[in-house]
Amino acid sequence: MRRGSGQSLIEFTAGLVVLVPVLLVLVDLAIVIYGVQLNDTACHNAAQAAAAGEPAEAQYRAQTVLNQVNSRTTGELVSHFALDRPVESEIEAAPIPYRDQMTGKTVNPGGVITGTATVTTTVEIRPFIVHNVYGKRLPLKFSCRQSIPIRYVVPMCEFPCPSEPLIGSN
Numbered sequence: 001m002r003r004g005s006g007q008s009l010i011e012f013t014a015g016l017v018v019l020v021p022v023l024l025v026l027v028d029l030a031i032v033i034y035g036v037q038l039n040d041t042a043c044h045n046a047a048q049a050a051a052a053g054e055p056a057e058a059q060y061r062a063q064t065v066l067n068q069v070n071s072r073t074t075g076e077l078v079s080h081f082a083l084d085r086p087v088e089s090e091i092e093a094a095p096i097p098y099r100d101q102m103t104g105k106t107v108n109p110g111g112v113i114t115g116t117a118t119v120t121t122t123v124e125i126r127p128f129i130v131h132n133v134y135g136k137r138l139p140l141k142f143s144c145r146q147s148i149p150i151r152y153v154v155p156m157c158e159f160p161c162p163s164e165p166l167i168g169s170n
Contacts, residue, residue, distance in 0.1 A: 021129075028127040035078035036142050039123035042069045042081050043144035051117035051148040055089040062087050062119050077126050084120040084143050091115040095154050110156030118147040 046065040050058035062083060069081045095111035124139035131138050 024129055028130040031077050031127050032125055032130060032140070035123055035125040036144075038069075038073075038078060039081065039121055039142055040144050040146075042066060042123070043119055043121040043146045044148075045069075046083070046121060047117055047119040047146040047148040050087045050089070050119055051150045051152075053152055055091060055113065055115070055117070055150060055152065058087040058089050058117050059083075062117075066121065078123060079126075080122075080124040080139075082122050084122045084145075088118040089115060089150065090118070091150070108154060108157050110154050113150055113152045113154060115150045116147045117150055118145065120145040 042065065046062040049061040049065045053061060066081045066083060070079070073079055073081070091113060092115045094113045095109050097106050097108045099105070100107045120143060122141050122143045124141055126139045131140055
């Protein structure tokens with residue numbers, strides 16, 4: 001009887017020696033996947049915010065979204081969401097201001113701005129073990145880039161418009 005229980009204890013210990021590192025690597029990979037997915041969602045939300053208004057203010061709106069994400073992430077494993085580069089607003093068409101012949105004032109006829117807003121974000125992830133395989137540098141940095149069509153209608157007004165900056169066409 002004694003011999004069988006000793007053998008079971010050795011098998012159990014050997015199993016733990018293999019199982020614990022495998023479980024730690026799986027948890028680490030889950031943290032990395034979670035961080036990459038969270039960055040993808042943050043990038044998408046920032047791109048949507050950037051495309052949802054005046055193109056000149058796209059950077060401010062995208063940064064506001066990332067500030068909200070950073071305020072919600074309290075841990076050190078997945079943190080520091082940031083814009084990797086300035087928001088790229090590519091305007092394809094915009095209303096062209098003209099001079100009113102009757103009044104002599106410049107008038108913006110209003111209309112739809114079409115184009116895309118492109119946002120690139122990064123996130124820092126600090127796994128427990130996986131970074132040793134990846135190059136032994138912490139934090140691991142992952143980036144995401146997303147483009148969203150701009151959805152903005154310029155209101156009609158005479159220049160200088162009290163609340164709208166001048167928008168020209170490309």
